[in-house]
Amino acid sequence: xxSRIPVLLVLAVLVVTPVRAAAVPPQPAGTxxxxxTAPLDGALTVTRPFEQLPHPxxxxxxxxxxxxxxxxxxxxxxxxxxAFAGRVAGRPVVSIDxxxxxxxTYEPVEPSVAAGHAVARGSPIGTLAAGHAGCPVQACLHWxxxxxxxxxxxxxxxxxxxxxxxxxxxxxxxxx
Numbered sequence: 306x307x308s309r310i311p312v313l314l315v316l317a318v319l320v321v322t323p324v325r326a327a328a329v330p331p332q333p334a335g336t337x338x339x340x341x342t343a344p345l346d347g348a349l350t351v352t353r354p355f356e357q358l359p360h361p362x363x364x365x366x367x368x369x370x371x372x373x374x375x376x377x378x379x380x381x382x383x384x385x386x387x388a389f390a391g392r393v394a395g396r397p398v399v400s401i402d403x404x405x406x407x408x409x410t411y412e413p414v415e416p417s418v419a420a421g422h423a424v425a426r427g428s429p430i431g432t433l434a435a436g437h438a439g440c441p442v443q444a445c446l447h448w449x450x451x452x453x454x455x456x457x458x459x460x461x462x463x464x465x466x467x468x469x470x471x472x473x474x475x476x477x478x479x480x481x
Contacts, residue, residue: 341383341462342427344411344448345373352445355458367456368410368449370437375444377433379414381424382448382462383407390416390431399430409459410449413437 343349353370385403392398398412401424413434424430437445450459 340426342380343463344380344382344409345371345377345433345446346380349463351460352441353439355456355460357458358456361454368447369459370440370445370447372440372442373433373444373446374442375433375435377444378429379411379431379433379446381426381428381430382409382459383426385409385424387416387418387420387422387424387430390419396436397431397434401430406452408451409462410447410451412447412449414446 350372351369352372353366355367355369356365358365358367379399381401383401383403385401385407387399388402388408389398389400393412396413397415398410399414399416399418400408400410402408411430413436414431415434416431418424418430433444433446435444437447439445448459450457450462
C-alpha cells in the first residue's frame with residue numbers, strides 16, 4: 306500500500322497544481338498548442354515580433370508580423386465569433402472574439418466573413434492584402450492578441466503549454 310502513495314501524490318499534484326502562466330492564454334488540455342492554429346498556411350516567418358510595452362499608451366508594436374504572399378488565405382487561429390470585419394483607417398481588418406475574453410486581430414485582410422459569423426479554428430476568414438507598413442516582403446499579416454485591454458504575444462497561442470512537476474518536499478531515506 307505504501308508503495309502506491311508516492312504515485313498517487315504525484316498524480317494529485319499534477320491535477321491540482323496550476324501551470325505558471327499569468328500572461329499566457331488558457332490552453333485546453335490534450336492538444337498541442339492548446340487548440341489554436343497558425344493564421345497562415347505553411348511555415349511561419351516572423352518579420353517583426355511582438356513588443357511588450359511599458360504601459361497601454363506607449364508607442365510600439367502590439368502584434369506579430371508574419372511573412373506571406375498577396376491573396377494568401379488567412380485562417381481563424383481558434384474557434385470564435387467575428388467581432389469586426391471591415392476597414393479601420395483605410396486598412397481591411399478582421400477581429401475574432403474567442404473564449405476566456407481573448408480577441409485575435411488580422412490585418413490587412415480582405416474579409417470573407419462578416420461580424421456575427423461563427424468561425425472554426427483553421428477556417429478561412431479572408432485573403433492577405435499587400436501594403437502593410439514596414440513589411441520586408443510582398444505582404445505581411447499583422448496578427449494581434451488581446452485579453453480585455455491587455456495586449457499579448459499571439460505566438461503564445463501556438464506554443465504547447467508548459468508542464469512542470471513540483472517536488473512534494475524532502476523524501477526521507479526510509480520512505481523511498
